[in-house]
Amino acid sequence: MDIPGLPARRAALNLIDAVLRRGETLDQAAGAALSRVRGDADRALTRAIAGEVLRWKADLDELIDSATRQRLPDDAKPRAVLELMLAQVLRLETPPHAVIATGLPLLTGGPRRLAHGVFSTLVKREVSLPDVPTLPDAVLARWGERAGEIAQGLAEPPPLDLALREPDKTQEWAERLGGTTLMPGHLRLPRGAAIETLAGFREGAWWVQDLAASLPARLLGQGEGRRVLDLCAAPGGKTLQLAAAGWDVTALDISKRRLERLKDNLERTQLSAHVVQSDAFKWEPEAPFDAILLDAPCTATGTSRRHPDVLHRIGPRQIAEMTELQSGLLARAAEWLKPGGKLVYAVCSLEAEEGEAQAAQVALTPEPILQDELPAGLSPMPEGWLRTDPAMLAEAGGLDGFFVARWRKS
Known part of the structure; x- marks a missing residue:
């Protein structure tokens, strides 16, 4: 029997694997990974899950390691599934029962029992993520003293920015779309807006930038x-x-x-x-x-x-x-x-x-x-x-x- 939402979670797992193991971008991997995911909402969910796992991976791994007697290998599938499950609970506010129903079927046998036990333990502890994501060690080394400050800006996906074809109409478009502006010709809206349905899209009054x-x-x-x-x-x-x-x-x-x-x-x-x-x-x-x-x-x-x-x-x-x-x-x-x-x-x-x-x-x-x-x-x-x-x-x-x-x- 098909489990609603399972294809989206399986696709998210494939996206994460493509990035971490093959070095592909999320966009490069999306074509193959999303081929069996139906509906715009589930496709968006797939991308959101994968994105939050990659954004918070070091912190998710620290939680997982705190609940296991023996550390799971970095490339172990139960670790990847647990990252995916925890990201949904802690970042996307998915109810734990829905996470279990769509996460555990990604595993079989003993790994399924292990993942269920670790996830349940962490949920009972009411664990949380830090305010700022922990950057990978290699990134910390490259960015040096700037790394901590930059990380503060990575905790959330960005809002939607628009560039206006006619900068002298900035205030007019800000009022029309309910956005804010940081300089003439710029408009900022909350993320998640359906771009093609916004006023001004069809007539080309702006573009995303x-x-x-x-x-x-x-x-x-x-x-x-x-x-x-x-x-x-x-x-x-x-x-x-x-x-x-x-x-x-x-x-x-x-x-x-x-x-x-x-x-x-x-x-x-x-x-x-x-x-x-x-x-x-x-x-x-x-x-x-x-x-x-x-x-x-x-x-x-x-x-x-x-x-x-x-x-x-x-x-x-x-x-x-x-x-x-x-x-x-x-x-x-x-x-x-x-x-x-x-x-x-x-x-x-x-x-x-x-x-x-x-x-x-x-x-x-x-x-x-x-x-x-x-x-x-x-x-x-x-x-x-x-x-x-x-x-x-x-x-x-x-x-x-x-x-x-x-x-x-x-």
Whole structure:
């Protein structure tokens, strides 16, 4: 007999395994894992369970270890099932009887009895998770003294941020959608909103974009018909920003699939850009640009609020691969600028190798980011660069981790 909710839990287990054992992203693993899960609600539940396990894994494991005589191996299936069960009770407020009914069938024989006993013991103890998730040891070592503060911003998934096509209508849209705003052109709503049902979606009045992700394009100002290259453009939020600001945009990306999404958003918002699918290391522009925005491929550790899988997948090898790619793209971008042209470099990474270390090697003339270009509560670094992390603006809902720098070509 089919047990309601069991496919969602089995899929969540498969998602977690894909991240921890194969190093896949949650998005990469979702296609196969969700193939047998029916209904949007159960699919959302699957992602929520997997996300909370990955967000709180170290703390869930500590609870499990406190209730076992002999420590379960890290790769033992009962440990994974117990993580999944505890995350539902402690984070998603699922009743214990429902957790047992949909969790224990994932195991057979002795492991089922073991999991039932450990789970029941912890529920009777009325255990809880700490206010702030404990980061994996490797992440703590990389982020150093910043780690504790950053972790405070990872306790909850983020709110929903929108970028407005017409920033002068910010207050109008804030009232219409019941949101708050942290700067012109930005709107923040509680998470969980059904995006396609919100006013303004069909007419393209806005698109989804984290506040931190919107800052790099803002630093190029108004286009007034000048030519800008959005390098590594897909899925397109920054292309839309630049087009809305009056730039003549060339949007370059290697991914055909991701560019299709960009084209869909251009059509929805009634904005225009020259969309080019090509490898940036092989492509050559017909003429240099007035400005270039390089939102470079990166480890994306700055998105750990919404993608907690990065806390477990990213290590020295991935960081080294990304830094090599970023250095090459920065060199290409510098070649394609007009004299007097501006280059903005950005990564949604919390790794210094991808941010500060890259910026220190650029041979263009620095153009420091100014305080009045940023939302209240954010400040440039002494070098004139910008570093954000998930703990910043916490009282307003936080923001993703980004590094941003700007230069001018002499």
